[in-house]
Amino acid sequence: MASDHFDYLIIGNSTAAIGAVEGIRSIDTARSVAVVALETEHTYSKPLITYYLAGKVDEHNIRYRPRDFYDKMNVTCRLGI
Ligand SMILES: Cc1cc2nc3c(=O)[nH]c(=O)nc-3n(C[C@H](O)[C@H](O)[C@H](O)COP(=O)(O)OP(=O)(O)OC[C@H]3O[C@@H](n4cnc5c(N)ncnc54)[C@H](O)[C@@H]3O)c2cc1C
Structure with a gap:
């Protein structure tokens, strides 16, 4: 990750981040x-x-974007960092 370059870097994976993406x-x-x-x-x-x-x-309802959301948005996602 340290050597990667991104044009947009969003910190966080919640409502604000989804809106930003x-x-x-x-x-x-x-x-x-x-x-x-x-x-x-x-x-x-x-x-x-x-x-x-x-x-x-249930778990399906609490997740308001599908699992492949970031893939479909062509976004690199690193969780647990
Ligand atoms: C139980 C509960 C009920 C709520 N009910 C309502 C409601 O009814 N109506 C309402 O309007 N709002 C409600 N809220 C508030 C609402 O959830 C927040 O306003 C909203 O989640 C804020 O979104 P956010 O993306 O700005 O921040 P958050 O949702 O707080 O997301 C922050 C993100 O940043 C990440 N992060 C934090 N620190 C770091 C770090 N140092 N490095 C990397 N990543 C980091 C976290 O992992 C997370 O992904 C409720 C909140 C809770 C907990």
């Missing part, structure tokens, strides 16, 4: 984008955590 890709599909985040989990809805723990939503 989608915003960038809406106007720029050419340049490179990377997401790095402390958490190891793919993006999930924090407001739904309590509902998930209570069994009111």
Whole structure:
């Protein structure tokens, strides 16, 4: 990772990051984008955590973007960093 170069580097893998990725890709599909985040989990809805723990939503519903979101957006994603 240290030797990689990216045009856009987004820190975090949550709501703000998803918005940034989608915003960038809406106007720029050419340049490179990377997401790095402390958490190891793919993006999930924090407001739904309590509902998930209570069994009111399942794992599919708490994740508001598909697993292949970053691939489809042509984004390099490094989680757990
Ligand atoms: C239980 C719960 C219920 C909530 N309910 C609501 C609600 O009903 N309505 C509402 O509007 N909001 C609610 N919120 C707040 C909402 O979830 C946050 O406002 C929103 O998640 C903020 O998004 P964010 O992307 O800015 O930051 P976060 O969601 O906090 O994401 C931060 C990201 O940065 C990463 N990160 C942090 N530090 C580092 C680091 N040093 N290096 C690398 N990566 C790092 C984390 O891993 C994470 O991916 C709730 C939050 C919780 C926890």
